Amino acid sequence: MLLAAGAALAQIRPLRYDDDVGAQRKACLAKDDSGACWKDRPVADGVRLSVGGDLRWRYEYVDNPRYGLLVQDRWGVLMQRASVFADLRLGDHWRGFAQLASSLTNGRAGGPSPVDENRLDPTNLFVEWRSAREGEARIGVRAGVQELQFGSGRTIDAREGPNVRRSFDAVRVYATHGAWRIDAFAAAPRLNRQGSFDDARSRTQALRGVYATRHGGLNSWDVYALHYEDRIARYVQGEAHERRWTLGSRLFGARNAWDWNWELAVQGGRFGDADIRAWSLATDTGYTFEGVAGKPRAALLLAVASGDKDPGDKRLDAVNALYPRGNYFGDEATLGPRNFFNIHPALGVQLAPRVQLNASLDLFWRQSTRDGVYAPNGSLIRAAGNSRARYVATIASVGLTWNLAPGWSAVGVAAYAKPGAFLRETGAGDALSFINLSAQYRF
Template structure:
């Protein structure tokens, strides 16, 4: 009840929030120096922009987030998981302090607390992490170049490979050194990092020395014909990687490109990745191609957006042939195919038509249908975190099943976001041959408040 009262207080306080705050998914990308010339004297302005020098070039900024989620599953994990009749609740708190000393020095610190209540099994660290330092870095900047050192979130492109993992309860971070260069329509990042392993207790998150991640990512916008393009090279070294083909040391290189644009009518996002390297004594050769194309009917009252997504993601073609063809999605967003997060992007072929309807300015309804097949009959089915769910051996069927999702999203202002989702997964031949094979029904409710 205390938590519920707290969220009510926050909701009531929105009346006082006069600023149209441009909140971003990466909170460190927010810049409140525009308030330098604001002559108002509200408590909220002082929270977002608190100068500590006469010229106002040195200042503090404070912010945070409270998120509540309720989930209820029928036949979770296709009937393999214990049933929880009354569902479970996930809660996430984020709070940050951002300090700028002129244009050359900046430090950003963010704490995260993620709580899980009512799960049938002990919650994983992705669901429950009582309190920890999620980010703590310094920026040293000069003109177009910035050096960022410390614990930080990494997010690139459409977040297919490198994501903040927004949908799960506990966002992910890296201990990294990153050079960032930006000029005109070009941006270039070069980084080296260690993955930060989430642990369930207080201030116990640690560097995972067994998982190193480095690479380069560049973005070019306003290019003739192509509009926007990303080019990247990413490397992951994992001391212990697990696939259907076995367990061992993985050294994987990913080379990819993404072409994307969003106009008034058309939106498209096309991406291709090839992976090579070594896994144990095997040679890695894996790939993926994805497309997300949509068209908005502006002439209609609801302005429907009609689109289709599709992905082809390689799986291991044959066991013990000296090659590993299973694609590694690296550090993807947790809800890759909806909040139910049932399937991960490895050894997969999917077709995903959808439609979005703007019921009002702040209310959006989405209906989508996702059909799944295994790319290779000799490889298994993987979860979003890369864990093998079912081996490829029980069935020679490629057909995994299809998923129907309905989502209603309401954003009355910049601070408040509500989402209701209903997902039904119809188990296909492979699922039924590999386990209990029951259909899944998931309902999920989310309320998020940012300040």
């Protein structure tokens, strides 16, 4: 019960090192109830400690996984993920944050995928220094293992959907002033291995960049510049050393009943001897009917990402989404953000104060008929072959989210994906059905 009370007061964030426990601290001081102050708790002079964690149980069943290309699971897959963290503050400047996670999977016919299982490894393990003043200009430095997430997670995300989240070895410098926050970082992804304390820094991939955000009244902006390197990158053209820069901007905000989240990115660089010229555009525009029961929000998402026009030339036109969220288009996570054009109408309704219903219809086409279709991790699902069909798939889904109690949530999702002409012509013609039931407790 003490944990539930704490969860009700603490503002829990997707990245747990960003949790805001100020409200809980004030409530504890006002009530003089030291037993309930288990977050931001004084342990010595000038030393404070917070603890917390996550528990998630997830069951999913896929009929004809990857449109019949993967081995069929007999009874579905049961996944569980647990994490615990400690946040130690030393005075006004220093901080140490450690988070351990364990992810286990049972029932996958072909064995656990790379994002299914990791018995025990740190997802965050860093030291941070920051200037003392709050409410004014502040600078800070964070070094060590850390999860990264920027903007809407279209380019860099901690990958909440899959059973194993994504971490980086990184050095991150940040500055905040007024409405602005600027982050500069150098990072390498951690390679997920299924044992205990055996994850390691990638020796072939590296990411560096600057990401700036300005929060405004009507419109807020993200502007970023990223440089990505992969010594053994693979595309339809073959395998080569990839050096790619990305320039992007995101516009997001709300006014009256309208809200929007639009993002544009352009990419250049070199893939072996070939030039890189790629781009992507993603929009999410919604309208909330405030005077209607359930306050339904109708939204239209339109997105397009370039594909390679000619695998035999000296130019690579395929976009690289770098490290996006795993369930980029939906919980069934079958298609990834490369060489596509999609139209995605969606509807959300508040059935009760703690119950949200969401439904969507997603229609996919290939942007280039000379390139294939890809999974969320960037791996090729089907090459173009001799097919010149554009239509890839139609995916209909409905989901229910129930916030049962402070810290507790449950989600149920059902989806049906019908392959289009391209998948059928390249040998992936089975319709896919997906069910997901999950429960999570965060404290």
